Amino acid sequence: MRKISVKIIISALLLFICGLNTYSQKYTFQNELELLRRVDLLPAYRHNQLIEQESSYDRTWGNDDGFSGKYSYIRKEKGTLVLAEFEGPGVINRIWTPTPTNDMLSFYFDGEKNPRLRIRFMDLFTGQVYPFIKPVCGNEIGGYYCYIPIPFKKSLKIVFEGEKIMFHQIQARKLQGMDVESWTGNFSESDRKLLSEVSNLWADISPTVKNYASGVSSGIETDQKNFTIKPGEEVTFFDKNSAGRIVGFEIDGGTSFEGVYKDILLSAKWDNEKVEAIYAPVADFFGYAYGKPAMRSILMGRYGTTNYCYLPMPYDRTASMKLIYKERSGVQQNPVSINVKVYYNSTKRNPKEEGKLYSTWKREKPDIGKFYTFLKTEGKGHYVGTVHMAQGLRPGMTLFFEGDDSTYVDGKARMHGTGSEDYYNGGWYALLDRWDRGISMPIHGSLDYSLPMNRTGAYRFFLSDKLSFEKNIYHGMEHGGVGNNFPVDYTSIAFYYAAQPLLEKMEPTAELRENYLPSTHVYFPQLMQVTPDRGVGVILDRGLMISAYGEGGAVRVMLNDVPEGNYRVLIHYHERKNGADFQVWQRQKQLSDWISTKASQDSYKEKVHVGDIQLTQQTNSVTFHVRKNGTADLFELNLITLEKIN
Template sequence: MKFIITIFLFIESLIVSAQQVVNFQTELRRLSDISLLPQYMEGTVVKQISSYDRTGGNDDGFSGKYSFIRKEKGGLVILDAQGSGVIERIWTPTPTNDTLDFYFDGSSKPGLSIRFNDLFSGKVEPFVKPLVDAYMVGGYYSYIPIPYAKGCKIIFRGEKIMFHQVQYREYNQSYKVETFSLAGALAQKDLLRKVTNLWSDENRMISNFKYSGVKTIEKEMQLMPGESTIVALITSGGRIAGIELDPPAIFDGLYKQADIKITWDDEAIPAVHVPVADFFGYAFGERAMESLLIGATSGKLYCYIPMPFEKNATIALEYRKSDELQQEPLRLKTRVYYTAQKKTANEGRFYAKWTHDEPATGQPYVFLEGKGKGHYIGTILQAQGKDYNNFTEFFEGDDQTYIDGELRLHGTGSEDYFNGGWYAQPGGWTARAGAALSGCTDYSIPLSRTGGYRFFLSDKMPFNKEIKHTIEHGPVNNRPVSYSSIAMYYADKAIAVSEPPSNTVTKVLVPDTVTFYTNFLRHITYNGGVDFKDGHALVKDKENNSVTINVNEVPDGRYEMYMNTLDATTDRIGIRIADVTKVYDWRTVALQPGKGDREVYLGDVDIKHNTVPVVPVSIMFRSEAAPGLIFNRIVLRKK
């Protein structure tokens, strides 16, 4: 018996000694050492607990009904994870000054107590910016890792918690996880400073990533329409460390005719076959993204995502010809950085699935779906509404990620997925802004468009058999929408194949109808006897009434202008319009007294972006009696 026990203890000691150590230091390293990005994370599962509406509705935190697991004395339990793991990301648009208590490994005392706000404020170490951020396009996030050996329970010490997501990774027994301690985390100041310096450095360069043995292939080239050329051909194993193209201005515009194609190891289909503008984060014809890994500055396009291969790699550019365009030659410089370090058995190849789709109501938009082994590392999305009532409520959709047949992550809204919040609200998801791993690439209510990006470093999502990564389209957000996206992942082989880009789907859609709502973002300024009341505009005086419309986002052209009225106490009103060309004469517009949703034609206006700032459109009102006119939007239709 003694001999058997000795053998058992010996075997147990071998298992323990073979375990891979996971602690605050190792997890923090994964936020800066991007050479780790291609590596598989065997024996791990990524999950998320969030406040999403379990009925399929849109109460994703408003009432707080779905924002906790259970009540315990003095608080609300928002996470109760069992076994070994690490919290990799916490997000909310609604933090409070209430305390969060983190109980580790079954302890009856919290191992970490911190105000919910201070997870993101940057005022409490080790929760420092930019690894945490407050109100970045409406959302608050923290990527500070919080590991635990035998479980973690988070209790919110307040009466109500609203929107939140807690993403965490479970580790199996091949890992030895060391539980978070504040003292241990604070001892990693040098490593913490290294990560924060990298994330904060806006000078995007290959040297930021400390590769050794980097070689460069540099070319100058001119592409004519219909031509393609090889940028780099590497005939022995290695890894791409960076790709740079310049100048960025040649990829501006509504027509995305240039494509990048990357092929690994003699595969029949390119691993990357994407419009250049989309791949480097342009949005609706303009530079829009400068993330840590990929984007476009004023001086260059860059991609520093590591891409290992076994035998060979080909990077090419293709310039599609269009019969409807007068195309100039593409004159550019290219730089490809690579090393001789071949792909290892525990690494995947890099793939990018480009998708353009207009899903039917109730059908999700699919970023990536397929069978195989790998891990998901990035999303770039553009969304363009296509109907008359231009707005962006299609961004209500929840992301859902099914991995190996199980729903592992369920989000709370489209802008939430990109670490934002509160679209169309001041201080929220309302304008182009971004951080190292996530951000908003564009937002326009008048043009009914938006876009975002998110990259997964420490929180990359492994799959062993299959993945289906989607975002909801309907029934709440049920307008027709055109989506374009890039889903980035590593895998043994491609799990989904992109349709080759074509001229019919790469042209940026420009709506011929733009809408200005009185109750969102205040594109309309109220002057004199016009008030903003209950979300609508009220014209209340007989004279000296006017509104000014900010048309910065409206393309040049001549437009018919309409006003959607809700109520009026008179049957006619005088209208005088001013645009960039002139102040027009007064004219009388007929109204229908009483309540009702009616559209009234006001006249034609010209919009030209030949002045800085752009000249707004103004509407002046006068009437013989107090008009009591209430309207809720101004609509411009291109002639």
């Protein structure tokens, strides 16, 4: 029998005792809050910490996801609505709604008869009640969100003390086998200091790698390269043959990644695996929206001309990163000057406790009736981010974004959302100052919104709420409110950490690297950019209501977003007893004669051709001149449609 040294025995005992101490220590609000800033912990597994979500989704797979309130509560109890009941130990990581009220929310912990936390629903998001401070809680793009953790030891029941609640999502995580300290409402100086640090980090609109160079990501070195890449070339900019981790990287190519074509790819491999861990157009990887930079989160995006990614990437033996410039026939492609910085250290990955970063890029026109899949994989890991460009293939309203997200973990349905913009912490697309443009927030946002182009896009990163799986995960999105019934062209990148390498990839062909440009464009009144002249009054109601007085006047409507070209102009309007006359111009060019909208009975005219225009950046508008027809003085415009003339 071999002799075992006393030193080895003592070391083993110390490790065992440390393990017992870690297990027996209380898991507190502060432990969970730390996850909102410690990006270096993103690769770390959360063993058997599975997520679950209560939401107001339509249980019949229809589209009544909160409109009526029918599915917005579990049961009624003593005149209140029970929204959620979770068995502990666990923690609430995220609460979202687009419809907060001033009614009270009560949180009952561990079977107690009295709520430890009672707060106005709205005050979860206003920043006026501590610790629910901005920007960890807040609202933009139509949605109200809260990421302040609410831990519970045995159970948690959430009760709404109002008559009706509409849309909501409440996401929780199991903390199996942990000694969790339930929410107390008392915060130490160290709690307050940590929350302040989290708030400052989330408010930083110009993040740097220094924000995340802590823990296993500390002690970074920088590998910087400047080079020019030509069509048909591949340039490796990072190549290491010893264990370590990439803490982040930055790529500055000026404006070269912008435009219709996405011909420069980013590629990365860990440990000589057969399939690349990252393989995607640079523009898609960094959240560009249809040829323009758009994403500016605390983890990834672009500011100035610098594209940045601060997701940690541990590897065991080797790491290689390169840019690939794909050739495109029939198009002038210029050489591109690139400046790259890779931040790394030599901290080895712990294979039992950390996964490697993988991303799956895809672009697909899913069949009617079929879900769009962000990620479907077997093995162990956790999902940490989605970047998603959503293009409708039918002109009109962006109804494809009615689709719900669905998540299955280890063979069980865990999360069902209430609409696509809701998944991204937004709400109410196509409404003024809500989901109506690209807006970047710390870990979520809208990348673009255009009714005329029938498209949008969004992103969401998961920190404390990352989606752990032990055996498998499916994470996908509907397109359309019911039955995946809206034709779409979706592009996405799913980011996750895993114990097993990728088995396959989608090749970005020349066709898939080109942004789609529709040929028909519809302008809706709620987002029209209008300028009235003298002699008219304008009200946005069911349509663009233009009232003429005196000699009448004019209203200009901007035709933004649409590519330059020649178009037929079609308009939709109402005829009625008090209908005025109108005439259409493009600046100083008359398109139509005077058209009367006066009629004995109300009627609706669709796609009336009023002329053809040449659209440029200088001529992207039409003007409606309106005059009285006797005493009739109202012109109601509903839609403007442009059809491309080839």
